[in-house]
Amino acid sequence: MVNPSIEAVDLTKCYNSFCALSDLSLRLEGAKCVGFLGPNGAGKTTALKILTGLIRPTKGKALINGIDVQEDKKAALSTCGALIETPEIYPALSVKEALMMVAEIRGVPSAARKDAVMKAISEVKMEEWIDMKCGKLSKGMRQRVNLAAALISDPMIMLLDEPSSGLDPRGMAEVREIVKGLKKKDRLIFMSSHLLSEVTEICDEVAILDHGRLLAYDTLERLTSALSVGNARECEASFSRDLSSDALKEIGSTEGVLGLKLVEPRRLILSFEGGNEAQERILAKIAGLGVGLIAFKSSSSALEETYLRLVKDSR
Ligand SMILES: Nc1ncnc2c1ncn2[C@@H]1O[C@H](COP(=O)(O)OP(=O)(O)OP(=O)(O)O)[C@@H](O)[C@H]1O
Ligand SMILES: [Mg+2]
CATH class of the missing domain: 3.40.50.300 (P-loop containing nucleotide triphosphate hydrolases)
Incomplete structure (x- = not known):
């Protein structure tokens, strides 16, 4: 084919x-x-x-x-x-x-x-x-x-x-x-x-x-990480169950995590620094918590930031 x-x-x-x-x-x-x-x-x-x-x-x-x-x-x-x-x-x-x-x-x-x-x-x-x-x-x-x-x-x-x-x-x-x-x-x-x-x-x-x-x-x-070298990167995690405040605390205390935003009871936006290494560590930590992690991806706001920066620079 x-x-x-x-x-x-x-x-x-x-x-x-x-x-x-x-x-x-x-x-x-x-x-x-x-x-x-x-x-x-x-x-x-x-x-x-x-x-x-x-x-x-x-x-x-x-x-x-x-x-x-x-x-x-x-x-x-x-x-x-x-x-x-x-x-x-x-x-x-x-x-x-x-x-x-x-x-x-x-x-x-x-x-x-x-x-x-x-x-x-x-x-x-x-x-x-x-x-x-x-x-x-x-x-x-x-x-x-x-x-x-x-x-x-x-x-x-x-x-x-x-x-x-x-x-x-x-x-x-x-x-x-x-x-x-x-x-x-x-x-x-x-x-x-x-x-x-x-x-x-x-x-x-x-x-x-x-x-x-x-x-x-x-x-x-x-694309979303290239422009964030040295800066914070954002990812979005989705869960099959509501996140407890204990789980949130645990995630927030992971090395590299700068901030958490629970946009819905089952959807969390994380900002962190430390590039792929940090991303790998944070993902492993959340998965290990057994809190029903079903997806982990770049957040749409990360794409928005990249897009706006690129388009602004070309004006
Ligand atoms: N037949 C035409 N004659 C003259 N200019 C045209 C013609 N067709 C398109 N354009 C111009 O070409 C440019 C690109 O248009 P195009 O429709 O490809 O943009 P687009 O990225 O699809 O925009 P949008 O997101 O609004 O759909 C525009 O400035 C448009 O006015
Ligand atoms: Mg068009």
């Missing part, structure tokens, strides 16, 4: 003298989820549109699995599903009918269409709504239909432009769960977002763009 890859080589898009994207070179490879961050107007949608052949670059190349999108769009995108500026779904069609139509347009052979549609519907957990008219669906549900449309033909690469934008908190959480589920199938996902908490929760790596230029591309861990 081919290792999925997305590559931009000196990708540039100019509108007259204004360049929305300048010399973007970025190679994403392997099954993972990469967050694409940047302020409004940074050029994220422009890059995603070029990568999916919706617009042509002024200069440079876009490659999907090594195939040049501009040279052979059909072959390059045959393993790629995208959610970028999706058109309104026909309101009079049911979810199943709408997706059958998408499958037909995409060239799925008629004998395989129903199966492809049902698989996509199951990935977005919409089995119960297949006969509902699209016009009657909530915005969140419609976005799930759009995701299902991107999933027809079971792509190994997904390009998503702000998949949860405009949705209420529940809709956002649902889309987030679906995107997390997409990772289980060893896909390469490249997703733009303004929600740093969403990116922290789902993504393994992050690319940051501003004024059409790439400011950083690295793993979430390295």
